[in-house]
Structures are given as C-alpha cells and as structure tokens.
Amino acid sequence: MPEAHEPVPEHHAATKLSADEEHLARLGYSQELNRSWSGFSNFAISFSIISILAGCFTNYAAGFNNGGPISISWSWPILGIFILIIGFTMSELVSAYPTSGGIYWWAAKLGGARAGFFTGWLNLIGLIAVTAGVSYGCATFIDLTLDTVSDGWAESSGLGTIFIIFVVVLVLASVLNIFSSHLMAVLNNISVWWHVAGALIIVLILVIVPDSHQSPGYVFTETFNNSGWFDGSTSAFGFFAVVIPFGFLLTQYTITGFDASAHLSEETESASNAAARGIWQSILYSVIGGYILLLAVTFAIPDGVDGNPANAEVGLGGVAYIFNTALGQNWAGLVLFISAAAQFFCATACMTSASRMTFAFARDNGIPGSRRWAALSANRVPANAVMFVAITAALVTLPALKSINGIPTAFFAVTSIAVIGLYFAFAIPIWLRWRIGDDFELGSWNNGAKYKWMNIVAVVEIVVVCLFLMLPTVPAGAPWRDEFTWASVNYAPIVTIGALVALAVWWTVSARHWFTGPKTTIDKAVVEVFDE
Known part of the structure; x- marks a missing residue:
C-alpha cells in the first residue's frame, strides 16, 4: 500500500474500482482506509456519539439550573428542530463530498485553502474537546x-479519583480504536441497541418505580434560576433572554458529533447516500428518544422536605440526586450503570471520529508533524492519530482537578468548547454552500431548492447559541463583578478566541505559504479514466 502522501502508480488506473472508490478518486484520494462499514454502522457511530444516555444526564443540571423544567421540556424540542435543519444541510454536503476530512474538506473545496485551514482546526479542537x-x-x-x-467508595472518591478513571477510559478507548476499524464498526452496532434498550429500560424504571411523580404543570411551566444571575429571579427579562439560553448547552452539547458519519465516509459502503442518512437520521432519532428520556427524568423529580419539588x-x-432519591439504591445503581456503559461506547466512538479527522487533516499537511499523524498501522488504522487525540484530551481536561464547591466547572467549559468548536466548523461550509448557490455540484442526496432557507437558518442558530455559550455562566466568572x-x-x-487569533497569526505569517488545502494521493490518470 502506498504511503499517505505518495500518488498511486499509473497501472492502478486499469484496476476495476467500486463506485465508492471511483467517487473518492474523483475527489483526489486513493482508497487507503478499510471500507468495511455498512450504512447502519455509519448511522450507529453518530448515534453513539450523540448518546442520549450521556449528554442528557451529564449536562442535565446545566439545563435545570438555567431555567428549570421549562428549560428541559421546551428548549430540547425547539433546538432539536434547528439542529435537524443543520443536519440536513450537512447531509447534502457529505453526499457530494464523502471524505474523512468531512467538514474541513467541504470548506476548502467551496472557499479555498484559508477557509479549509480555519475550519479544520475548529473541527479538530471541537472533536478533541x-x-x-x-x-x-x-x-x-x-x-x-x-x-x-458500594457503601465505602465515597470515602476514597473525589476529583482526583474521577480524573484517574477518566485517564483509564481514554486508554481503553484508544486501545479499542487502534486494534481494528472493523471492531469499531461492530462496537458501534452494539452501542445502538444498548442505547435503545437502555433508554427504554430507564424510562420504564422512572415511570414505574417512584412512589409519586410531578404534574404536567410542573414539567411544562415550572421555572427555576440557580445561575446566580438576576438574584434568582424567574420573571425578569434577563431570565428569558440570558439565563434560559445558558441552558441550551444541554441540547446543543448532547446533539453534536454527528459529523462522525462524514469522517467515516471513506470506510462506509455506498457512502454518498449512507453517510447522508447517517447524519440526519442520527439527529432525528436522538431528538425523539432524548426528549422522552428527559421528560421521564423530570416527571420523576422528588419532592423536598417542605413538600415542594426539590429544585435546589x-x-x-x-440526575444522580433524582435517581437515588426517587428510585432507591438498587434501581439507581442499575440506571447509573446503564448510562456509564453507554457513555463508554460514546467516548470510544468520539475517539474514532476525532482520529479520522486528525488523519485526514494531516494527510493534507494541515497539522505539524503531519506525516506521523497520517500514518496507518498494519490494520489500516491511524493509530498515531488516536494517541494524539487521547493525550491532548487528557491535557485540556487537567483544570477539572480544580473545583468550585466540589463542582468541576472546567468540565462544563470543555463541553462548551466542544459545542463552539464543532458548530462554528459546521457553519463555515454550510454558509459557503449557500453562497455558491445553484452552481453547487449536488450529490445523490440533496435538499433541492430548500437549501436557500435551510442554510441561513442553520448558520444563524449556530452563531446565536455559541455566543451565549461564551458568556460568563455564573456571576463569579464575570470580571466586572466584586x-x-x-x-x-x-x-x-478564552480558548475559542485565543485559538482563532493564534490561527490568524499562524496563517498570515506561515501557513498560507505552504498549506494549499486538500492534496491528491491518487494519480491523475486514474481520475481521467472515470471522467472520460
């Protein structure tokens, strides 16, 4: 097999290639990765990364503190519709350009090397985060x-213990990714059914086991402001204009990472259609399943000692408080175990997606040390890229060793960085596709004339939500407060703006002289055969 940056010899032009390999050849790449993923596996990795059993639970408090039950019952479906529109615009792009570079490649194709450079780094930062x-x-x-x-575990637990477990999770996810691409496809197939069955079991437990449930009036109209802003008011204009949007992190963070279907497109059969379906279907099913799950959790919120709902x-x-109080130790332990296992599947899938993006961006010389990160192992897996992602992920999470009242605020910052990096990266090619208009070369799956409003709506939603996620979430985080x-x-x-400034300086001083966007790893003679 040729090296990552070497052209395929001309005699390969005579080799009979599949439709997927021909499409990839027209885009300038030889088939280096192992194309062993089915359409279901492609859908499965995005569905696993979205993981309603991960984001819905880990960021539930972020939504609840910033709005209360209405931030769960109303924000989720409304934002879900907007994110589905984003997914449709990206499905159209991946159908036309099914490459591992995905977002970065689209931006470079439609807007030139500079657009590709910034998009690639935003996407990479988001995927690592x-x-x-x-x-x-x-x-x-x-x-x-x-x-x-375990009654004795709490005595030895703490942020240090959690960080050690975190490192172990990264190591295990890395080992599984390095072992085999086909193994990852199998694991993601299993992950889908674990998420479906697990979510169903948890919903049934939350419906049947608690002695009492909250009323629909509580779930759909109750407000709560535990952000510290506006003195806890739930009637001030700022509550609706600022505090509730802070809670958008729950939805926007959970329903992200669906670009994995694009990053795995070079390993997927019938990628032009399968990867497109993988993106929008993973979003749609997650929005529906996640909403049912979140409603079940919110209805199960117990009453406090004074007979009122235990909002504080x-x-x-x-969710740990809800499970332990409403379900008891045994049922709570089962629910937490199901969620923890689902989150491990999710972490492993995230590692797969991030490593493929690293590989593709390095293949086009977009990362320092590109030759190392674009190298493939004997199993045709970007093992070095996997290790790069794992080590960097551990480093950016080091601030989580510091807490505020026992809460690792850095965790919520990392999730915000993930949302901002990924969605800003999505916005660039979505905008560029709108700008190019009807001259865009459509793939087999497309939005027709609807792109004219879909792409604008998608970009506006991304910009508005990401701006809110960059504001101080608590008063003590605002520099102008005592x-x-x-x-x-x-x-x-700080990370987002700092990264953009650094990238702008890097591009102006150096990168623009050597980064030219997507490279060709296949001999032009091969492409000419298909174009005749």
Whole structure:
C-alpha cells in the first residue's frame, strides 16, 4: 500500500474500482482506509456519539439550573428542530463530498485553502474537546455508580479519583480504536441497541418505580434560576433572554458529533447516500428518544422536605440526586450503570471520529508533524492519530482537578468548547454552500431548492447559541463583578478566541505559504479514466 502522501502508480488506473472508490478518486484520494462499514454502522457511530444516555444526564443540571423544567421540556424540542435543519444541510454536503476530512474538506473545496485551514482546526479542537468531555462524563458516572452500589467508595472518591478513571477510559478507548476499524464498526452496532434498550429500560424504571411523580404543570411551566444571575429571579427579562439560553448547552452539547458519519465516509459502503442518512437520521432519532428520556427524568423529580419539588437539590446533584432519591439504591445503581456503559461506547466512538479527522487533516499537511499523524498501522488504522487525540484530551481536561464547591466547572467549559468548536466548523461550509448557490455540484442526496432557507437558518442558530455559550455562566466568572474568581471563569471564549487569533497569526505569517488545502494521493490518470 502506498504511503499517505505518495500518488498511486499509473497501472492502478486499469484496476476495476467500486463506485465508492471511483467517487473518492474523483475527489483526489486513493482508497487507503478499510471500507468495511455498512450504512447502519455509519448511522450507529453518530448515534453513539450523540448518546442520549450521556449528554442528557451529564449536562442535565446545566439545563435545570438555567431555567428549570421549562428549560428541559421546551428548549430540547425547539433546538432539536434547528439542529435537524443543520443536519440536513450537512447531509447534502457529505453526499457530494464523502471524505474523512468531512467538514474541513467541504470548506476548502467551496472557499479555498484559508477557509479549509480555519475550519479544520475548529473541527479538530471541537472533536478533541468532545472526546474529553464525554470521557470525563463517563468517569463521573462510573464514580457515581460505584458510590451508589458500594457503601465505602465515597470515602476514597473525589476529583482526583474521577480524573484517574477518566485517564483509564481514554486508554481503553484508544486501545479499542487502534486494534481494528472493523471492531469499531461492530462496537458501534452494539452501542445502538444498548442505547435503545437502555433508554427504554430507564424510562420504564422512572415511570414505574417512584412512589409519586410531578404534574404536567410542573414539567411544562415550572421555572427555576440557580445561575446566580438576576438574584434568582424567574420573571425578569434577563431570565428569558440570558439565563434560559445558558441552558441550551444541554441540547446543543448532547446533539453534536454527528459529523462522525462524514469522517467515516471513506470506510462506509455506498457512502454518498449512507453517510447522508447517517447524519440526519442520527439527529432525528436522538431528538425523539432524548426528549422522552428527559421528560421521564423530570416527571420523576422528588419532592423536598417542605413538600415542594426539590429544585435546589436537583440543581446541585443533577440526575444522580433524582435517581437515588426517587428510585432507591438498587434501581439507581442499575440506571447509573446503564448510562456509564453507554457513555463508554460514546467516548470510544468520539475517539474514532476525532482520529479520522486528525488523519485526514494531516494527510493534507494541515497539522505539524503531519506525516506521523497520517500514518496507518498494519490494520489500516491511524493509530498515531488516536494517541494524539487521547493525550491532548487528557491535557485540556487537567483544570477539572480544580473545583468550585466540589463542582468541576472546567468540565462544563470543555463541553462548551466542544459545542463552539464543532458548530462554528459546521457553519463555515454550510454558509459557503449557500453562497455558491445553484452552481453547487449536488450529490445523490440533496435538499433541492430548500437549501436557500435551510442554510441561513442553520448558520444563524449556530452563531446565536455559541455566543451565549461564551458568556460568563455564573456571576463569579464575570470580571466586572466584586465576587470574581478565576476558578469560576468560563474559559470557553478564552480558548475559542485565543485559538482563532493564534490561527490568524499562524496563517498570515506561515501557513498560507505552504498549506494549499486538500492534496491528491491518487494519480491523475486514474481520475481521467472515470471522467472520460
């Protein structure tokens, strides 16, 4: 097999290639990765990364503290519709350009090398952050599970213990990814059924086991402001204009990572259709399944000692408080175990997606040390890229060793970085596709004339939500407040803006002289055969 940056010899032009390999050849690449993923496996990896059993639980408190039940019951379906529109616009793009580079490749194709450079780095930052966030969330739920089923575990638990579990999760996910691409396809197929069956079991437990449930009036009209802003008011204009949007993190973080279907397109059969379906179907089913799950959790919120719903306790303890109080130790332990296992599947899938993006971007010389990160192992897996993602994910999560009142605020910052990096990366090619208009070369799956409004709606939603996620989430994180502390700072905007400034300087001083966008790894003679 040729090296990552070497052209395929001309005699390969005579070789009979599949339709997928011909399409990839027209885009300039030889078939280096193992194309062993079915359409279901492609859908499965995005569905696994979205993981309603991960984001819905790990960020439940973020939504609940910033709005209360209405932030769950109303924000989720409304934002879900907008994200589905984003998915449709990306499905059209992957159908036309099914490459592992995905988002970056689309931007470079439609907007030139500079657009590709910025998009590639935003996408890479987002994928590494989401891998870190999911893996840390998995470690937290493993810790919660052990704390629930073992009376003595809490004595030795703490942020240090959770961080050690987090590192172990990264190591295990890396080993599984390095072993075999086909193994990852099988694991993601299993993951789908674990998520479906697990979510169904948890919903049934939450419906049957609790002695009482909250009323529909509570779930759909109750407000709660535990953000610290506006003195806890739930009637001030700022509550609706600022606090509730802070809670958008729950939905926007959970339903992300669906670009995995694009990054695995070079390993998927009938990719032009299968990867497109993988994106929008994974979003649609996750929005529906996640909403049912979140409603079941919210209806199960117990009453506090004064007979009122335990809003403050839920705000502090999240879903773990709900499960332990409403279900009891044994049932809570089962629910937490199901979720922790699902989150491990999710972390492993995130590692797969991030490593394929790293491989593709390095293949086009977009990362320092590109030759190393674009290298494939004997199993045709980008093993070096896997290790790069794992180590970087561990490093960016180090601030989670520091807590505010026992809460690792850095975890929520990492999830915000994941959302901002990924969705800003999505917005660039979506905007460029709209700008190019009817001159865009459509794939077999497309939105027809509907792209004219879909792409604009998608970009506006991304910009608005991401701007809210860069604001100080608590008063102590605002530099103009007397109670300001650096430990409370939302460092998502610092990382995002810092990265953009660094990339702008890097591009101006150096990268523009050597980064030319997607390279060709297949001899032009091969492409000419198909174009005749």
